[in-house]
Amino acid sequence: MIHMSLCVQGTLKGFDQTINLILDESHERVFSSSQGVEQVVLGLYIVRGDNVAVIGEIDEETDSTLDLGNIRAEPLNSVVH
Amino acid sequence: MLLTLALPCRCVFQLFYSFFKSLVGKDVVVELKNDLRLGYLNIKLTDISVTDPEKYPHMLSVKNCFIRGSVVRYVQLPADEVDTQLLQDAARKEAMQQKQ
Numbered sequence: 001m002i003h004m005s006l007c008v009q010g011t012l013k014g015f016d017q018t019i020n021l022i023l024d025e026s027h028e029r030v031f032s033s034s035q036g037v038e039q040v041v042l043g044l045y046i047v048r049g050d051n052v053a054v055i056g057e058i059d060e061e062t063d064s065t066l067d068l069g070n071i072r073a074e075p076l077n078s079v080v081h
Numbered sequence: 082m083l084l085t086l087a088l089p090c091r092c093v094f095q096l097f098y099s100f101f102k103s104l105v106g107k108d109v110v111v112e113l114k115n116d117l118r119l120g121y122l123n124i125k126l127t128d129i130s131v132t133d134p135e136k137y138p139h140m141l142s143v144k145n146c147f148i149r150g151s152v153v154r155y156v157q158l159p160a161d162e163v164d165t166q167l168l169q170d171a172a173r174k175e176a177m178q179q180k181q
Contacts (some may be wrong), residue, residue: 053152056143063142
């Protein structure tokens with residue numbers, strides 16, 4: 001079975017000590033080595049903390065300069081403990 | 082990137098918490114268990130840059146991030162910031178205290 005890490009972007013509405021998250025207006029950025037980045041709209045998500053690896057603060061300025069159509073990359077591997 | 086500690090740890094790890102506290106403000110590299118390398122211990126990083134941005138463009142728009150402790154494979158530290166002898170001695174003392 002192939003496992004991958006998801007890259008989900010949204011507005012962080014809440015969290016707790018175990019890093020459970022509430023993410024609003026979320027969308028997944030799907031990276032592929034053959035075509036540009038695809039954005040899949042997800043909506044309101046509650047994510048269990050066990051599944052969270054990294055939470056990054058998006059710099060709106062830098063993000064708006066990205067040409068998603070031209071980015072080619074392998075999807076991130078899933079976490080192996 | 083700058084390393085800052087996010088959450089306090091239990092007293093068992095008190096020694097390493099203090100060790101990491103002494104690293105606050107220094108540059109480190111963090112490698113994650115899913116092979117993504119960025120510049121029970123959660124880590125907050127400011128002003129990050131990915132080591133190989135071509136292979137890992139996923140974090141291009143991220144300057145600051147929070148990393149869940151359970152996914153950190155290891156943290157690469159600048160060698161001249163670490164006094165290994167001191168650390169070894171302190172760890173040994175801590176282990177002795179734990180036994181009692």
